Amino acid sequence: xxxxxxxxxxxxxxxxxxxxxxxxxxxxxxxxxxxxxxxxxxxxxxxxxxxxxxxxxxxxxxxxxxxxxxxxxxxxxxxxxxxxxxxxxxxxxxxxxxxxxxxxxxxxxxxxxxxxxxxxxxxxxxxxxxxxxxxxxxxxxxxxxxxxxxxxxxxxxxxxxxxxxxxxxxxxxxxxxxxxxxxxxxxxxxxxxxxxxxxxxxxxxxxxxxxxxxxxxxxxxxxxxxxxxxxxxxxxxxxxxxxxxxxxxxxxxxxxxxxxxxxxxxxxxxxxxxxxxxxxxxxxxxxxxxxxxxxxxxxxxxxxxxxxxxxxxxxxxxxxxxxxxxxxxxxxxxxxxxxxxxxxxxxxxxxxxxxxxxxxxxxxxxxxxxxxxxxxxxxxxxxxxxxxxxxxxxxxxxxxxxxxxxxxxxxxxxxxxxxxxxxxxxxxxxxxxxxxxxxxxxxxxxxxxxxxxxxxxxxxxxxxxxxxxxxxxxxxxxxxxxxxxxxxxxxxx
Numbered sequence: 001x002x003x004x005x006x007x008x009x010x011x012x013x014x015x016x017x018x019x020x021x022x023x024x025x026x027x028x029x030x031x032x033x034x035x036x037x038x039x040x041x042x043x044x045x046x047x048x049x050x051x052x053x054x055x056x057x058x059x060x061x062x063x064x065x066x067x068x069x070x071x072x073x074x075x076x077x078x079x080x081x082x083x084x085x086x087x088x089x090x091x092x093x094x095x096x097x098x099x100x101x102x103x104x105x106x107x108x109x110x111x112x113x114x115x116x117x118x119x120x121x122x123x124x125x126x127x128x129x130x131x132x133x134x135x136x137x138x139x140x141x142x143x144x145x146x147x148x149x150x151x152x153x154x155x156x157x158x159x160x161x162x163x164x165x166x167x168x169x170x171x172x173x174x175x176x177x178x179x180x181x182x183x184x185x186x187x188x189x190x191x192x193x194x195x196x197x198x199x200x201x202x203x204x205x206x207x208x209x210x211x212x213x214x215x216x217x218x219x220x221x222x223x224x225x226x227x228x229x230x231x232x233x234x235x236x237x238x239x240x241x242x243x244x245x246x247x248x249x250x251x252x253x254x255x256x257x258x259x260x261x262x263x264x265x266x267x268x269x270x271x272x273x274x275x276x277x278x279x280x281x282x283x284x285x286x287x288x289x290x291x292x293x294x295x296x297x298x299x300x301x302x303x304x305x306x307x308x309x310x311x312x313x314x315x316x317x318x319x320x321x322x323x324x325x326x327x328x329x330x331x332x333x334x335x336x337x338x339x340x341x342x343x344x345x346x347x348x349x350x351x352x353x354x355x356x357x358x359x360x361x362x363x364x365x366x367x368x369x370x371x372x373x374x375x376x377x378x379x380x381x382x383x384x385x386x387x388x389x390x391x392x393x394x395x396x397x398x399x400x401x402x403x404x405x406x407x408x409x410x411x412x413x414x415x416x417x418x419x420x421x422x423x424x425x426x427x428x429x430x431x432x433x434x435x436x437x438x439x440x441x442x443x444x445x446x447x448x449x450x451x452x453x454x455x456x457x458x459x460x461x462x463x464x465x466x467x468x469x470x471x472x473x474x475x476x477x478x479x480x481x482x483x484x485x486x487x488x489x490x491x492x493x
Contacts, residue, residue, distance in 0.1 A: 002017060015125055180432055181399055186391050202303070252350075450472065
């Protein structure tokens with residue numbers, strides 16, 4: 001039974017619901033990619049699918065628009081898969097459980113994938129119709145955007161004719177993006193030594209109740225990073241009690257501020273009460289410290305096993321591990337001097353996982369200044385190496401630089417003024433977009449990023465605004481309808 005039937009625009013939400021029914025987390029896009037190929041064949045559209053499952057779909061111009069310059073519409077297929085601790089859904093095999101309250105669309109206990117499923121839905125709703133006025137359209141659907149833009153990095157765009165593009169991967173209506181930060185991911189390994197513990201009682205220590213969020217869009221809000229909080233708490237506990245560390249993990253994506261982290265620790269029976277007192281004290285301190293940004297922050301300690309011996313980290317390994325986790329920089333590092341309120345450089349410790357012989361760390365580093373991005377990566381490397389670890393850089397993508405002259409930007413500004421009687425906001429964003437990579441593949445690419453209101457992306461609180469979705473779709477159709485001729489004079493604002 002359809003959950004979204006009756007919502008407008010009907011065909012947009014029809015396809016969005018279809019997409020949500022197909023598992024499409026990063027690295028698992030084959031099914032949705034094949035769905036797009038089947039759609040194209042069913043509707044008589046030329047389609048290309050590469051080995052990574054990127055898809056390019058060509059839509060012929062409508063009557064009277066054959067001489068117009070082709071327009072590229074672009075978005076990505078993959079989504080960030082996060083779920084609450086109570087969720088039982090297997091996001092690699094099962095579709096999302098959609099719900100709506102009449103104002104928003106969301107998914108029960110999981111992320112929604114409005115970033116960027118709504119772009120795919122917009123493009124399919126347009127591609128299925130033969131009665132819409134529009135120029136030749138080149139629809140580009142990429143994979144693995146959320147894990148380093150690997151699809152955009154590898155895709156072959158040599159068969160495209162368009163030099164103007166609307167990227168549909170923005171999350172605030174009325175804000176048109178014209179530049180974005182570049183980024184890089186660092187994968188660090190710190191070797192550890194294990195030894196047999198004495199007989200101890202075993203507990204799970206959890207950091208929970210955080211908001212998390214997108215490490216580009218929310219990094220400036222000062223939200224707590226569960227991985228960093230857990231390391232801080234463990235360091236505090238070790239100062240007064242004997243703590244054996246058996247397991248530690250937190251976060252699932254480097255571009256999501258981790259909202260949960262946990263450690264399995266061994267305690268002496270006679271010290272358990274003292275540890276609980278420390279936990280309660282630290283919990284109160286954290287609630288005060290993060291009252292404005294993460295009011296729900298909570299430390300939980302619960303027993304999981306009675307007396308037994310386990311293979312735990314040696315003292316030197318524990319000290320090196322916690323020192324590294326607390327020394328590494330995190331969050332906003334500098335603000336832009338050119339654009340007021342825009343983060344210039346940041347990093348996010350998104351993933352921590354303790355294995356048998358090493359600790360794995362994954363950072364997402366972002367900056368609108370290439371040199372600053374590389375300097376931050378080097379700083380992480382130096383700290384990890386100083387503790388005996390190794391670092392590998394992955395997913396390096398360029399910043400999308402502001403274009404002084406832009407016919408696309410001028411057109412969206414003029415059209416927005418005409419339709420809504422107010423000035424839109426044109427700005428840069430600290431999050432990464434595929435525009436920079438694609439601009440490197442298409443000479444003189446002129447593009448703007450836009451989209452409807454999507455709240456709390458990359459979290460289980462993600463919500464897609466229904467009315468905003470309708471308005472942005474109407475704006476998009478009007479943009480396609482307006483010809484880029486001299487009379488329109490989009491080059492003047």
